[in-house]
Amino acid sequence: MATATGISKWPLIGSVSRKKYDSANNYFSKGFSQSKIFLRNPSMNSSPLIFHEVGAGHTHMLKKTVINVLTPNISSPTTTAEFLDAWNDDYNGVVIDPDSLPISANAFANALRASLANWKLKGKKGVWLKLLLEQAELVPIAIQEGFKYHHAESGYVMLTYWIPDELCLLPCSPSHQIGVGGFVINDKREVLVVKENCPCSCSGVWKLPTGYINKSEDIFSGAIREVKEETGIDTVFLEIVAFRHAHLMAFENSDLLFICMLKPLSFDITIDEKEIQAAKWMPLNEFMGQPFHLEDPMSNKVIDICIAAHEDRYSGGYIGQQLPSKLDRKLSHLYYAESK
Amino acid sequence: MATATGISKWPLIGSVSRKKYDSANNYFSKGFSQSKIFLRNPSMNSSPLIFHEVGAGHTHMLKKTVINVLTPNISSPTTTAEFLDAWNDDYNGVVIDPDSLPISANAFANALRASLANWKLKGKKGVWLKLLLEQAELVPIAIQEGFKYHHAESGYVMLTYWIPDELCLLPCSPSHQIGVGGFVINDKREVLVVKENCPCSCSGVWKLPTGYINKSEDIFSGAIREVKEETGIDTVFLEIVAFRHAHLMAFENSDLLFICMLKPLSFDITIDEKEIQAAKWMPLNEFMGQPFHLEDPMSNKVIDICIAAHEDRYSGGYIGQQLPSKLDRKLSHLYYAESK
Numbered sequence: 140m141a142t143a144t145g146i147s148k149w150p151l152i153g154s155v156s157r158k159k160y161d162s163a164n165n166y167f168s169k170g171f172s173q174s175k176i177f178l179r180n181p182s183m184n185s186s187p188l189i190f191h192e193v194g195a196g197h198t199h200m201l202k203k204t205v206i207n208v209l210t211p212n213i214s215s216p217t218t219t220a221e222f223l224d225a226w227n228d229d230y231n232g233v234v235i236d237p238d239s240l241p242i243s244a245n246a247f248a249n250a251l252r253a254s255l256a257n258w259k260l261k262g263k264k265g266v267w268l269k270l271l272l273e274q275a276e277l278v279p280i281a282i283q284e285g286f287k288y289h290h291a292e293s294g295y296v297m298l299t300y301w302i303p304d305e306l307c308l309l310p311c312s313p314s315h316q317i318g319v320g321g322f323v324i325n326d327k328r329e330v331l332v333v334k335e336n337c338p339c340s341c342s343g344v345w346k347l348p349t350g351y352i353n354k355s356e357d358i359f360s361g362a363i364r365e366v367k368e369e370t371g372i373d374t375v376f377l378e379i380v381a382f383r384h385a386h387l388m389a390f391e392n393s394d395l396l397f398i399c400m401l402k403p404l405s406f407d408i409t410i411d412e413k414e415i416q417a418a419k420w421m422p423l424n425e426f427m428g429q430p431f432h433l434e435d436p437m438s439n440k441v442i443d444i445c446i447a448a449h450e451d452r453y454s455g456g457y458i459g460q461q462l463p464s465k466l467d468r469k470l471s472h473l474y475y476a477e478s479k
Numbered sequence: 480m481a482t483a484t485g486i487s488k489w490p491l492i493g494s495v496s497r498k499k500y501d502s503a504n505n506y507f508s509k510g511f512s513q514s515k516i517f518l519r520n521p522s523m524n525s526s527p528l529i530f531h532e533v534g535a536g537h538t539h540m541l542k543k544t545v546i547n548v549l550t551p552n553i554s555s556p557t558t559t560a561e562f563l564d565a566w567n568d569d570y571n572g573v574v575i576d577p578d579s580l581p582i583s584a585n586a587f588a589n590a591l592r593a594s595l596a597n598w599k600l601k602g603k604k605g606v607w608l609k610l611l612l613e614q615a616e617l618v619p620i621a622i623q624e625g626f627k628y629h630h631a632e633s634g635y636v637m638l639t640y641w642i643p644d645e646l647c648l649l650p651c652s653p654s655h656q657i658g659v660g661g662f663v664i665n666d667k668r669e670v671l672v673v674k675e676n677c678p679c680s681c682s683g684v685w686k687l688p689t690g691y692i693n694k695s696e697d698i699f700s701g702a703i704r705e706v707k708e709e710t711g712i713d714t715v716f717l718e719i720v721a722f723r724h725a726h727l728m729a730f731e732n733s734d735l736l737f738i739c740m741l742k743p744l745s746f747d748i749t750i751d752e753k754e755i756q757a758a759k760w761m762p763l764n765e766f767m768g769q770p771f772h773l774e775d776p777m778s779n780k781v782i783d784i785c786i787a788a789h790e791d792r793y794s795g796g797y798i799g800q801q802l803p804s805k806l807d808r809k810l811s812h813l814y815y816a817e818s819k
Contacts, residue, residue, distance in 0.1 A: 275622035282615035288636050290730065291628035292652060296636055312632060313732045314694055315655040354654055355726040355733060381815035386695040390630060392653045393695060395735065437804040437813060444815050454794035455816020464777040473777060475721035475784050476795020
């Protein structure tokens with residue numbers, strides 16, 4: 140039976156509502172079983188479909204159905220245009236197969252137009268079109284036909300087309316960067332601090348090491364890595380003690396910054412000069428006493444929480460526990476407070 | 480003095496390291512002061528620059544410097560190509576002005592090539608190029624010149640070019656969707672649950688209402704909105720009790736799902752049939768006793784935490800407190816555990 144991956148796989152929490160759920164999720168993950176449907180040609184939509192089982196993948200959680208078209212042998216230009224290879228999603232939408240797009244821009248334009256007309260007739264809703272770097276020529280053609288951008292990564296751009304004459308229910312593109320900050324304190328009550336290279340107005344301030352996590356990296360391992368990269372100090376993760384949610388940051392997106400308590404395993408500092416200007420162990424009182432921190436309510440509160448957590452006066456430390464979920468058959472981390 | 484917005488504005492936490500910090504952040508936020516530099520033409524790079532102060536914005540946190548070119552009056556095709564309007568970022572990179580790109584594809588191609596050659600000579604590093612929907616024709620030209628995609632939203636695609644012959648230090652595109660799940664329990668120990676419309680294998684299970692938060696929406700308000708949209712129930716936010724971090728979800732990105740305790744303010748359910756099949760108040764024991772939940776370690780753990788929180792046996796509930804930060808001059812929410 141077709142099913143959705145992702146957040147919607149967690150039935151306790153419930154699947155996200157349709158307009159937020161990423162239907163494409165089903166198709167851009169790996170390991171789905173696959174079956175193909177061949178349509179003889181666009182004028183034969185009402186003919187019986189020829190089903191051809193192409194292969195079975197190593198999971199039975201999703202069936203991917205590809206709709207192909209055999210070469211048409213009729214001459215009218217409007218009816219000879221081939222349809223694009225595509226498969227249906229669970230939300231009455233269509234995902235165009237990125238691996239079998241016509242190479243010629245003209246053929247693509249014709250096939251796209253014919254396919255859109257066909258999908259409109261069939262009452263389809265969202266259309267997903269992934270174009271690789273080497274298919275960039277096709278971008279203006281798709282935009283010309285009414286596609287919009289959805290999201291992009293280095294090697295591709297994803298475009299979408301919402302067919303119905305009603306509010307678009309397609310999910311948004313990823314909206315958040317995830318940052319981590321490491322609070323590392325040693326037995327002498329000295330905090331591991333860094334001074335940035337960047338020419339910003341806070342460049343004179345000694346701060347906690349921070350950074351963004353990498354793709355598919357966990358919060359706790361990202362914090363450990365950042366501290367190691369910037370200062371050379373090895374640490375173990377103890378707990379998350381707070382997080383900040385800020386909007387209208389880079390590209391007007393948002394970010395979440397998780398403050399992690401880390402225990403140092405080494406003490407000799409080696410800085411990465413490309414990343415930072417200096418790093419050192421700084422007495423806690425001196426760190427807290429920096430004028431910038433005293434005058435900044437956000438910094439002040441975070442320092443209070445970190446000190447309380449260090450002194451075992453804080454109950455909100457979240458550990459991370461890896462747990463399986465039946466539906467996505469994956470291990471994910473759940474962060475929560477252990478009973479103390 | 481030029482400074483960075485975003486995560487790096489929080490000196491307590493420290494600015495993120497250069498390779499993760501989004502230098503474009505400086506330029507796509509609003510309200511920066513601006514000054515323009517006019518270069519006479521590309522062959523006059525060594526001539527004294529004519530500085531022309533165009534205007535001062537309402538914040539002095541960043542100076543945006545635009546490099547313009549006066550129309551060249553020399554005839555060689557290679558030297559007459561105008562440079563693209565652009566400004567420098569804090570990381571020795573360049574941001575091409577999206578509002579003054581040549582309309583003709585040819586002129587764009589020539590100016591882009593000339594500009595890249597010029598920036599290479601000057602030792603520039605990252606180049607940012609934002610192309611609006613109506614500039615889609617320019618996408619294949621930029622890709623041809625070596626640009627890659629960075630990220631996209633409905634109306635534009637951002638492209639980047641990394642000039643140095645070394646590891647690209649530009650930040651990644653946003654990588655996370657943020658989901659919220661609402662645990663709403665009434666005085667009769669009944670939990671507000673929904674059954675999804677989607678054809679997935681968990682469609683028979685009664686679940687918590689969930690969804691993704693909207694752009695720039697806060698976690699607590701997203702949870703309240705989702706519950707209201709799906710069930711018609713009004714609630715107030717009490718606390719976040721846990722969150723799950725899952726990878727390789729939609730488009731192989733990650734998501735964070737925050738479990739929020741909400742207190743119901745109304746009791747009559749009205750469902751949104753587009754989003755869900757059914758909703759009801761379900762006795763807690765019956766909710767917990769669903770075979771799916773019993774067999775799913777992730778769901779099980781979350782239910783345990785929610786019940787403990789409801790019964791005041793959980794210390795890890797995070798409230799959200801809005802706090803100002805001096806550097807970004809913004810209010811953001813800090814989530815942490817209040818002392819009980």
